[in-house]
Each structure stands twice: as C-alpha cells, then as structure tokens.
Amino acid sequence: MKTLKRLSIVLLALTTVLLFNVWRLPGAHTAGALPPLTDIDATAVAQRLSGAVRIPTISYGEKVKNDLAQLAALAEYLKKTFPRLHTQLKRETVAGHSLLFTWTGADANAKPILLMAHQDVVPIEPGTEKLWEHPAFSGDIAEGFVWGRGALDDKGSLMAQLEAIDSLLAAGFKPVRTVMLALGHDEEIGGREGAVKIAELLKSRGLHFEFALDEGGSISEGIIAGVKTPVASIMAAEKGYASFRLTTRDAGGHSSRPPPQTAVGRLARAVARVQDAPLPTRLAAPVTDMLDRLAPEMPFMRRLLIANRWLFGPLLRRQMAQASITNAMVRTTTAPTMFHAGIKDNVLPSEAYAVINFRLLPGDTGPQLEAYIREVVDDEGVEVTHEGFAPREASPVADASSPSFALIAKTVQDVFPDVVVSTGIVIGGTDLRNYVGLYEHRYNFAPFRIRPDDLVRIHGHNERLSVDDYVRGIEFYRRLMRNAAS
Numbered sequence: 001m002k003t004l005k006r007l008s009i010v011l012l013a014l015t016t017v018l019l020f021n022v023w024r025l026p027g028a029h030t031a032g033a034l035p036p037l038t039d040i041d042a043t044a045v046a047q048r049l050s051g052a053v054r055i056p057t058i059s060y061g062e063k064v065k066n067d068l069a070q071l072a073a074l075a076e077y078l079k080k081t082f083p084r085l086h087t088q089l090k091r092e093t094v095a096g097h098s099l100l101f102t103w104t105g106a107d108a109n110a111k112p113i114l115l116m117a118h119q120d121v122v123p124i125e126p127g128t129e130k131l132w133e134h135p136a137f138s139g140d141i142a143e144g145f146v147w148g149r150g151a152l153d154d155k156g157s158l159m160a161q162l163e164a165i166d167s168l169l170a171a172g173f174k175p176v177r178t179v180m181l182a183l184g185h186d187e188e189i190g191g192r193e194g195a196v197k198i199a200e201l202l203k204s205r206g207l208h209f210e211f212a213l214d215e216g217g218s219i220s221e222g223i224i225a226g227v228k229t230p231v232a233s234i235m236a237a238e239k240g241y242a243s244f245r246l247t248t249r250d251a252g253g254h255s256s257r258p259p260p261q262t263a264v265g266r267l268a269r270a271v272a273r274v275q276d277a278p279l280p281t282r283l284a285a286p287v288t289d290m291l292d293r294l295a296p297e298m299p300f301m302r303r304l305l306i307a308n309r310w311l312f313g314p315l316l317r318r319q320m321a322q323a324s325i326t327n328a329m330v331r332t333t334t335a336p337t338m339f340h341a342g343i344k345d346n347v348l349p350s351e352a353y354a355v356i357n358f359r360l361l362p363g364d365t366g367p368q369l370e371a372y373i374r375e376v377v378d379d380e381g382v383e384v385t386h387e388g389f390a391p392r393e394a395s396p397v398a399d400a401s402s403p404s405f406a407l408i409a410k411t412v413q414d415v416f417p418d419v420v421v422s423t424g425i426v427i428g429g430t431d432l433r434n435y436v437g438l439y440e441h442r443y444n445f446a447p448f449r450i451r452p453d454d455l456v457r458i459h460g461h462n463e464r465l466s467v468d469d470y471v472r473g474i475e476f477y478r479r480l481m482r483n484a485a486s
Helices: 002-024 042-053 068-081 083-088 155-170 195-204 263-275 285-297 300-307 309-320 324-330 366-377 403-415 431-435 467-485
Strands: 090-094 098-103 113-118 145-147 179-184 209-214 231-233 240-249 333-341 351-360 383-386 420-422 439-444 464-466
Touching (some): 042 068, 042 145, 042 155, 042 467, 068 083, 083 155, 090 195, 098 195, 113 467, 145 467, 209 403, 209 431, 209 467, 231 285, 240 366, 263 333, 263 351, 285 324, 366 383, 403 420, 403 439, 403 467, 431 439
Parallel strands (some): 113 179, 113 209, 231 420
Antiparallel strands (some): 098 179, 240 351, 240 383
C-alpha cells in the first residue's frame, strides 16, 4: 500500500511539472487582418518582374554550358528598369557578372546592413517542358501569378529589393546607415565566382555589417503539421554541405564470366550500407528555438512533448524524423545522388563510383563524417574521397534574441500581421554561407508565402509567385530599410 501511495505521489508530481511547463509557454498567436497596400502599382511591378524572369540566366553544373550573355542582358535590363536607382546608388560589377549596390548612409560610424539575392536560376529538367502550364521563361502573368523559372527562386527577392529602394528614393528617403545589396550570379552552383568574390572584396575594405539577410526562410502556410497559423521563419543558421565519392575497382572482362563480387555489386552494397545507417538525430539550437516559438500554435500533446524535452526528447525526435522536411532539421542527412558504372550490358566495368551528398547539422564536421562513412562501409575495397570542394560545416548560429532579429521580426509582423514569427535552420544552402566573418548577425528570410503545392515548384516545374505576395514582399523590404536605416 505504501509503495502504491509513493508511486501515486510521484506520478502526481511529475504530471504537475509537465503541465506547468506547458502552461508556461506563451499563448497562441492572434491573427490580424492584412492591411491593403494601395501605393504600389501591382500591375507595373508584376510586369517588371516578368521581364526579369524572361531572361534565362541559367547556371548549369557544367560551366561550359552557361550563357554569360544572359547575365549581361539581365544587368542591362535592371539598368533600364531602375534608372533612378542606378543614378543615385553606386553600382559595381564583381567577377564579371555579380552586382554590388551601395546606398551610402549619412552616419559613417553606423554599421551597414546587407541585403542579398541571386540572379541565376536552375535549368529545366529535360522532358518536363510540357508539364509547365506556362512556358518556363515566358514570364506570363496569369491567374494572379507571375509564372516562370526564378519567380520564387530568387528573382522575386532581387526585384522586390530593387523596387523597394527605387520607391524610397522617389519618396526622398535618405538612409542614416549604409545599405548594400549583393546580387550573386552563380548561387545555384555554389557561389564560388559570385558570392565568394563579393565577400573577398568586402573583407578587403574592412566592412562589417550589423546584419545580413538572404533567402532561405519564408512564410509557410499549411506545411508545418499541427500549425494552422502562417509561420514566418527567419532562419538563424544553415546546414553544412559535403559530398563523398565511393569508388570500387575490378579487373573487368566479359559479363559471361563474372567474379563472385563485381565492382558494381560491391559499390551497391557500400551505398546501401551508408543509406541504411543514417546519422543519429539531435536537436540543434535553431531548431529548439523554433519549437519553443511554435509550440503555442500546436495541439496540447505536441506542446507537452516540446515543453518537456528533457523527458520526451527521443520521442519528439522520432516524430520529427518521420517527414522529410523535419527529418532534415534533426540530423545530418544522407542522400545518394549519382551512380556511374559500365559502358555496355555485356562488359564488366573495371571501375564504378557513386556520390553521396550530406547536409551537416551544426556541430558535425567533415572528418567525423568521413570516419563514419568508412566505419559503416567496412570494406577496404571501397575508396572514400571528397567529391568537389572540401566539406563545408554548418554556419555559425545567429542570436535570435538580438535587436536585429527583433527589428526584422517587427517588420514582418507590421506587413504580415496574420503570421507567427519563428526561427529555424536552412536545410539547403544560400550565398550567405560565403560571408562568414562579415556580419554581426546573419538571417535567412524571403517575404513570400509558400504553400504545400509550392514545395515542388521550387526547382521543379510551374514555378510561380503570386502578384499579391510579391507586392507585400516589396513593402516588407521597403519597411525593413526604413526601420533599419533611419
């Protein structure tokens, strides 16, 4: 009886602690109505974005395919479209095609701010052309959208920033702190010629920014399970990047006399071992902050798990690992992406190789990852080497309690009063990864709404941007520069 009584007391105490932690969370967000924006000519700005989309500034993996004349055409288009901006701001061309704009502030001692976007877009996958409702580089304006490759990624941000500055110039606004725009031309293939060169130039001038803001976050609707309120994710870090090549070799010969283990068979087994042994899950700082901010919008049981991670952490991580998006937030991901072997169906290849791509959580390193691959493969006949450039670790984690974050968050809620502001980690990569050491704080956010069907449009077919969302994005950048540079 005494044991049962003690157990009851323990359970009561534990329940009290768990519920107290849930109740400590702030209350759910109360949505406000979106105010109308009447001073931005939606038709005119949509037409100007359409003109930028029509210029196919494609970055291919094989640089010899890249048509640099299209980048020159876009630069000329921007010059003709925004003559006032090009007259009043300093424009520099870096590494042939990247653009750097400087809007000099009145206070030389105030730290500048850096806004970023990129000019290039990914190719259209061969064979998918007919899947586009509007041709990929038509820039068609139809059904309330601007259609075409780059509308969302990332010419929408690029043009919205330029529209915002041009509007402020027309209104006679003069910044107190300097505002700079860095528009890289090869982000889709790593930014090695664009963002890297701009960063080197800025470092050589001794510049240090109060904050830098690039793409990578957005306003999601109906994407986060259990959250009905739109979520504006101002990302505080981005994952690292590493690719490893696994190579096997054999004597080759005729396929009618195969050895017990071929180069292809050995390689397939090695790749399967790596894929079947994912790295462990864990909750990094940007993700725990995201969960705490979103918990008030979630059902009670999920709030219970989040508020008591000390107890339910493993269960929470298992739940997050069930969906690809949240799985990418809680582990360094493993993705076999390339497999190459053989020249003919009756010839045993003497060499076979595969490439596995990893996106690293903060805290994971290239050497650790390489050691993990070798341990999992457990085959001295499989050679493990870096593919492309050396592994790049995750970015430093920005402070989501800084005045800069608060300023961006306030601007978001001024323009989008229906959202709850959160943070998180960029699971892909952006040009901002090349600017480490140049800023006090780094954040990733583009002020456009992403709905479930938009996830497959980015880098897929039927990419588009709502005209209404685009107008509100212009207003976001306009207010951000007024708030940050006044």
